[in-house]
Every structure is written in structure tokens, then in C-alpha cells.
Amino acid sequence: MNEPAIAVTNLVKRFGDVTAVDGISFDVAPGTIFGLLGRNGAGKTTTLETCIGLTAPTSGSVRVLGLDPTRRGDFAQLKRRIGVQLQATSLPEKAKAAEILDLYAAYYGVRPRTAELAERVGLEDKLDRFVGKMSGGEQQRLALAIALLHDPDVVFLDEPTAGMDAFGRRILWAEVERLKAAGKTLVLTTHYIEEAERLCDEICIVQAGRIVARDTAPALVAAHGGDAFIDFAARGFALDPSLDVLGRWTQKGERWQVFVHGEPGRALGAIVAHANALDVAIDDLDLHRPGLEDAFIAITGEALDDEAASAKAAA
Ligand SMILES: Nc1ncnc2c1ncn2[C@@H]1O[C@H](COP(=O)(O)OP(=O)(O)OP(=O)(O)O)[C@@H](O)[C@H]1O
């Protein structure tokens, strides 16, 4: 078996009496995209920072490419082989984007690929701009370019698209897919369900410093997402016990919610046919297939963000 690109074993990190990471273990196969998904304060950044040698573990161990980031000699080798985009970037405001890219190239001792990288992150016409005058999303894309400058084998991205608009997000996603195609290993933290679902080969759900689930997105949804349901409004509708394809249902006035096991197509057909037979009109029909958000709520007992939580509460 291939040696994992990253191996985290029984990692604990305490800050005074705060336990940020409470016994986390995982490994990441080379060439895969691994996601840490969790709410604010779950311990994602702390975990990632121990992998890159920015935070020393209280106990437990971390190996990246077989190297121990807490050892000075290993760290010196490691920093040339990993690329990092931190959650909070603090680039010098009085420097221009191009100067920063050139500076980092000199630091890593690599050929500056300023124009090529700027184009890849959509900053080709911002190279002369002072960092302090760049928008938050632009600064994040510059940080991504820096992370990729020395063609690292393992890339760590901490909430890479937080605060980015759709354009920035598309750029980042395309870049992640390109890195994967090039055989790189990626670790990303996110609290965007869509991002985790779309990009990650494997997802660890992190809650209060622990991993509470780990699998592919489809497997998490299949195991924890619950049943699909059909939601519709129809005045004068009544369920017929002979509709055995339908599962459990609830009714509130004209609104019906029917939960279905397996493929919802048959249940949909049966509902429509039954409504036609009763000669009632169906309004607002909506088929809800379970997704990663449903699995996340079932596993952690809380929604990923409060917006989703209040939407669920209102439903
Ligand atoms: N340097 C520190 N000193 C004290 N507490 C800290 C420190 N860094 C992190 N913490 C605490 O550890 C916990 C985990 O923080 P961490 O930044 O790892 O969470 P996160 O999952 O990255 O959250 P977010 O989604 O908000 O980025 C939080 O309760 C945080 O307040």
C-alpha cells in the first residue's frame, strides 16, 4: 500500500483550558482531496496548522510526506514541498502583487512564474496594484498563487473561498481540480457544503475537536441523509391506502409531505396520477433528495450554519 501523504495520529491541542483538538486521527492518500468540514470553532484550522508546523501538538503526532513538522530539519524540507493558503492572510500592504510573487519565488529559489500564476488566479490585470488596495477576494487569490508558486506536492487550503464571490470561487475550484489532475494531494477546510461535496474525495466531519464521521460525500449521504421526500400543496387531496409505494407522510392543511424509500420517481408518478384521479390540482410540488447538509445535521445534531438551521426550523 502507498504510504499516506499525511498521517495524523491521536492529535490533541490545548490552548490553556480550551481543547481545540481532542484526539483526531486520519490519513490522506496521495493524490486525493481531503476535506475537514465543520462549524466555526470545530478545530479545523488548528488541525491544519499542526500539519504545516505552525502549531505544535499538545500530544499525538503528525507526519506529512513522512516528515515531522515539529522537527526543525524535517520542517526545512517540508516547507519546500507544501503550499499553504491560510484562513487569515496578512500580506504586506505596501507591496505590489507582482513584487510579492517575485519575492516568494526568490525565497523558494524557484523561477518566478508571475504572469502565469497571475493568470491562473485571475489577477493578470492586478499585478501592479498595492496589496492594501486589493479586495479581500483578490488578496485571497494572491495567497493561492503564492501557495502554488513552488509547485508543491501537498497543498493546504484553509477556508479558501470564504468571502469570495462566484468568480473567485470558480477560479479556486478549477485550480483545485487542476492540482488533483496533476497528482497533488490537497487538504482543505470548509464550512461550505457545496464545496466539500463538489471537491473532496473524502470528508471528515469535525465537531468540538473530534472527527464524528469520515467517508465520501455519497456514502455519508446514503448512510445518514435520510429519506427523500416530496412536498406539495393540493386542495382536496386525500391519500389512498392503496398507494403502497408511498412511505410515511404528514399533512398540514393543504400541504403534504411524503417520505419515500428508494427512487422517488414512482412515488411522484403515483401522487400525480392519484391527484388526476381525484381531479385536484397540485401546486408547489418539490422533490427533496437528501444531501450532505442533511447528513451533517443527522450526524452532528446541528446545522452547518445558522441560515440553514433557521431554514430547517421554518420547514
Ligand atoms: N491561539 C488560541 N488560543 C486560544 N484558543 C484558541 C486559539 N486558537 C484556536 N482557539 C480555540 O480553539 C477552538 C478551535 O479553533 P479553530 O480555529 O481550530 O476552529 P475552526 O474549526 O478553524 O473554526 P472556523 O470555522 O471559525 O475557522 C476554538 O474554540 C478557538 O477559540
Ligand SMILES: [Mg+2]
Ligand atoms: Mg478556521
